[in-house]
Ligand code: DX5
């Protein structure tokens with residue numbers, strides 16, 4: 001199985017002290033940092049964009065290899081994900097994880113300043129573009145989306161159009177601190193059965209009480225927001241999460 005990656009979401013940190021939150025999370029033993037980008041359209045909430053990610057970059061050393069410690073995992077809960085990929089690359093994003101649901105209803109403009117084109121963005125063309133920009137590509141699905149939409153994307157014979165990670169949402173995206181949806185875990189099981197080496201990320205409601213089920217299903221990239229930033233001893237929570245996945 002691929003390495004265990006503990007990936008705290010700074011959504012639950014103090015936004016007035018985000019640089020410190022990133023440094024702290026790395027000191028507590030995290031592997032990656034999960035940066036939740038929300039546009040107020042794809043989800044009913046707003047957070048931050050590429051300029052904030054760029055300001056955070058100097059606080060965390062760039063990963064030495066793809067997927068290494070210090071990876072900035074940008075979870076793009078936005079419409080028109082193709083439009084913003086180059087800005088996030090320039091800001092220092094390592095993983096650009098877009099939502100399947102946004103990619104299939106989107107135009108293929110490649111810059112914030114581009115006029116909309118009539119060309120359609122597809123998951124595969126977006127993955128190719130993210131790779132051409134030099135980032136890793138992730139594809140996320142909401143709870144209401146079937147895992148079956150992913151097979152044609154994962155099975156395709158073209159390396160450059162294959163995602164490096166799949167994110168299975170275990171809450172409805174938009175807010176931290178929601179209840180874990182165990183109903184989503186069969187998606188993880190099905191993915192792990194077919195793809196022993198794929199990075200499979202779970203996001204939403206992960207904590208000491210839910211990690212065992214997620215690990216059992218086969219998730220290896222573990223996002224945790226409130227469980228880490230709300231803890232008295234965040235380093236302890238991170239090590240409990242890690243041990244649960246590794247046991
Ligand atoms: C929710 C975000 C999550 C969120 C998770 O839309 O995608 O990353 O921060 O928060 P917790 O771990 O508190 O459920």
Ligand code: ZN
Nearest residue numbers: 009036075203
């Ligand atoms: Zn997230």
